[in-house]
Amino acid sequence: MSGGSMADAPVAGTSVPVQTADSAAHTDHLAHNYHPLDVTIESGNGAWVTDVTGRKYLDCLAAYSALNFGHGHPALVAAAKAQLDRITLTSRAFHNDQLGPFADALAKLAGKDMVLPMNTGAEAVETGIKVARAWGYRVKGVEPGRATIIVADGNFHGRTTTIISFSNDEDARADFGPYTPGFVSVPYGDAAALEAAIDANTVAVLLEPIQGEAGILVPPAEYLPAVREITTRNNVLFIADEIQSGLGRTGATFQCDNVGVVPDLYLLGKALGGGIVPVSAVVGNADILGVLQPGQHGSTFGGNPLAAAVGSAVVELLATGEYQERARMLGDRLLADLRALLGHGVIAVRGAGLWAGIDIDPALATGRRVCELLMERGVLAKDTHGSTIRFAPPIVVEAADLDWAVDQLEAVLLELGAH
Numbered sequence: 001m002s003g004g005s006m007a008d009a010p011v012a013g014t015s016v017p018v019q020t021a022d023s024a025a026h027t028d029h030l031a032h033n034y035h036p037l038d039v040t041i042e043s044g045n046g047a048w049v050t051d052v053t054g055r056k057y058l059d060c061l062a063a064y065s066a067l068n069f070g071h072g073h074p075a076l077v078a079a080a081k082a083q084l085d086r087i088t089l090t091s092r093a094f095h096n097d098q099l100g101p102f103a104d105a106l107a108k109l110a111g112k113d114m115v116l117p118m119n120t121g122a123e124a125v126e127t128g129i130k131v132a133r134a135w136g137y138r139v140k141g142v143e144p145g146r147a148t149i150i151v152a153d154g155n156f157h158g159r160t161t162t163i164i165s166f167s168n169d170e171d172a173r174a175d176f177g178p179y180t181p182g183f184v185s186v187p188y189g190d191a192a193a194l195e196a197a198i199d200a201n202t203v204a205v206l207l208e209p210i211q212g213e214a215g216i217l218v219p220p221a222e223y224l225p226a227v228r229e230i231t232t233r234n235n236v237l238f239i240a241d242e243i244q245s246g247l248g249r250t251g252a253t254f255q256c257d258n259v260g261v262v263p264d265l266y267l268l269g270k271a272l273g274g275g276i277v278p279v280s281a282v283v284g285n286a287d288i289l290g291v292l293q294p295g296q297h298g299s300t301f302g303g304n305p306l307a308a309a310v311g312s313a314v315v316e317l318l319a320t321g322e323y324q325e326r327a328r329m330l331g332d333r334l335l336a337d338l339r340a341l342l343g344h345g346v347i348a349v350r351g352a353g354l355w356a357g358i359d360i361d362p363a364l365a366t367g368r369r370v371c372e373l374l375m376e377r378g379v380l381a382k383d384t385h386g387s388t389i390r391f392a393p394p395i396v397v398e399a400a401d402l403d404w405a406v407d408q409l410e411a412v413l414l415e416l417g418a419h
Ligand SMILES: *Cc1c(COP(=O)(O)O)cnc(C)c1O
Pocket: 064, 120, 121, 122, 123, 125, 156, 157, 158, 159, 208, 212, 213, 241, 242, 243, 244, 245, 269, 270
């Protein structure tokens, strides 16, 4: 596995001038829909990135788990480079020689028999919604125009107008209506509430097995098995959005594996493109995904040969199980180290595999402030919901680097007045 080394780490306490957005980032003509930390990255290798001044940082966000295999993974870069020289785009009007093998490999990895390739995660979610509705009308026999899908409070499934229609996050939703109807939201983690919301028009339940953007919320162990039992009994599809939780992050190929559940549809994205190109997919069996006929859904770029070549290389990395094992091992270590900070500026730690949500005592600082101070110490992380920060470095991260990152967090908390 590739990765940086401890020698690259900035020495704690060394003061390095922090670049400014004005001097380095040139953001004058960028829309304001993000508020990035004041660092301008130029290159990356493994779990480490380097900014335009030559300073190195440990990447503890990994592009929201799109970089599970790290920056510049040699096998993924080689697959992309080789495909760049052959052909990159054909459109689905013709076959290409990369897509079929990618679908075979991904279906096998997921234990399903059909793959529908798209590009972004939101497109995979939209595809899942369309498939569930078409299945509802064509197979289940729901009255035309009446299909509903049950989702969970606190969900994050992407940014399209339909998806934000069932978000509870006012920043994500306000002023973007009118909203798409047909969604019912219930409390996350409460199987009884979910069952009570099911009626004859319910076609699917759409859930994140762990709610990532909500703060790495891990539901009770019995929740997803109960959802599986309830959906099966009521002839309702169970759609698992594993776009962030899947593909190794939680110490398994899918978080559903960790709780012994097989959904009807997996929604995949982020790490499926190896951090190189956007690759997403809906994976399921032909009795469900097969409802779509030619002309009913598609994408100009979905399934392009470059994406398929990279996706195949990603599946090959996952097929050995070594990344899942590494995420489990390093994750146990990370969570144990973080739990040692409980009561010392940290009020809660949650997680699965190499994916941790850390609630900072709001009396000390905001999550944003903690992330700024971490950045000054060479660790890049991202806050969510006020005082939560998350650690989700690439799975290739070295154990010693992970320990060092937790040491930096401890130092930041002490600096902020924790005991
Ligand atoms: C990131 C994410 C999405 C959306 O993916 P995009 O590629 O940003 O469109 C959907 N669902 C979950 C759970 C995600 O984390």
